[in-house]
Amino acid sequence: MKRVRVYQTGPPEMMKLEEAEDPRPGPGEVLVQVKAAGVNPVDTYVRAGTFGYSPEVPYTPGADAAGTVEAVGPGVTRLRVGERVYGARSVSGSYAEKALFEEIQVHPLPETISFAQGACIGIPYVTAYWALFRKAKVQPGETVLIHGASGGVGTAAVQLARQAKLTILGTAGSEQGRRLVKEQGADHLLDHQDPRHFDEIMKLTGGRGVDLILEMLANRNLGKDLSLLAPSGRVVVIGSRGTVEIDPRDLMVRDAAVLGMRLKNVASQEYGQVHADLVQGLSRGALRPVVGKELPLAEAARAHREVMEPPAHGNIVLIP
Numbered sequence: 001m002k003r004v005r006v007y008q009t010g011p012p013e014m015m016k017l018e019e020a021e022d023p024r025p026g027p028g029e030v031l032v033q034v035k036a037a038g039v040n041p042v043d044t045y046v047r048a049g050t051f052g053y054s055p056e057v058p059y060t061p062g063a064d065a066a067g068t069v070e071a072v073g074p075g076v077t078r079l080r081v082g083e084r085v086y087g088a089r090s091v092s093g094s095y096a097e098k099a100l101f102e103e104i105q106v107h108p109l110p111e112t113i114s115f116a117q118g119a120c121i122g123i124p125y126v127t128a129y130w131a132l133f134r135k136a137k138v139q140p141g142e143t144v145l146i147h148g149a150s151g152g153v154g155t156a157a158v159q160l161a162r163q164a165k166l167t168i169l170g171t172a173g174s175e176q177g178r179r180l181v182k183e184q185g186a187d188h189l190l191d192h193q194d195p196r197h198f199d200e201i202m203k204l205t206g207g208r209g210v211d212l213i214l215e216m217l218a219n220r221n222l223g224k225d226l227s228l229l230a231p232s233g234r235v236v237v238i239g240s241r242g243t244v245e246i247d248p249r250d251l252m253v254r255d256a257a258v259l260g261m262r263l264k265n266v267a268s269q270e271y272g273q274v275h276a277d278l279v280q281g282l283s284r285g286a287l288r289p290v291v292g293k294e295l296p297l298a299e300a301a302r303a304h305r306e307v308m309e310p311p312a313h314g315n316i317v318l319i320p
């Protein structure tokens, strides 16, 4: 089979396409024939060695994929060979023609969801779900600002927030991005590149502010975010690429909270209910992953450059 391999952390060109033996599933593992692999910003941080830990090299990048079950290891009972599935947290790396997953991380892919869409579920939807329902414990009727709604996590968050009957304010930095955010179900659209959008948010909420903010670029926005919160409001920090100054009084006067999250800290056993809910939403058509671009596996380096360049438009996937 073909796979992408990183022998040394560094720029995107460190990823090489090579031939390798097919991996064999061990106990509790599933071998998936990959039809599409999801590309996420975290894949680029790990490749560059800037994620806070250095992966053991060589390794194959990628956590998410969709395809068909090719083989199952001893003890696997829930999945059949040939079944359409999507997988998260690949143990062997998903940028490959075949990838291994723990059984608990492999789920049926509804017929209405393409393989490319299936490759966009793992990191983006689980992150958005975790932020909304487990971290913020959002309630129906609340108002959420999705600050960065045009990318993988943002589009997933808009769809999940729609399902949960929230009022949604979504931001994007381009016209095309805002159109996309509207199509996903946002009630109000804003441009996060325009400094006036903060005032607009207060106007749109009648001066009350928002109950919840899902923040994709905290180093840019957190200071302002705190002044946009309603009483008992919460900010979930999903993305941040630097430091930021805040005024803690903004939190005190509102009884507000800032919650951090890192998907890597979520234990595998916690994923069961999350994916059960996601599969239900996918089957009902309420969740429709947005594939912004498909690239051949050989163009992994280009995918890594493009995932870090604005404007975002859903997810990028690699096709083996």
Ligand code: NAP
Residues within 6 Å of the ligand: 040, 041, 042, 123, 124, 127, 147, 148, 149, 150, 151, 152, 153, 154, 171, 172, 173, 174, 177, 192, 193, 216, 217, 220, 221, 237, 238, 239, 240, 261, 262, 263, 264, 307, 308, 309, 310, 311, 312, 313, 314, 315
């Ligand atoms: P993505 O697809 O590249 O999207 C990036 C998003 O950030 C786009 O919506 C982009 O909007 C937006 N953005 C750009 N400038 C912004 C600004 N000034 N204010 C607000 N938003 C802005 O990435 P993703 O997969 O959605 O992930 C989003 C971030 O969360 C990334 O930093 C990623 O590393 C992080 N993340 C963290 C976790 C975790 O466990 N904590 C999990 C997944 C992702 P435009 O392009 O339209 O300007």
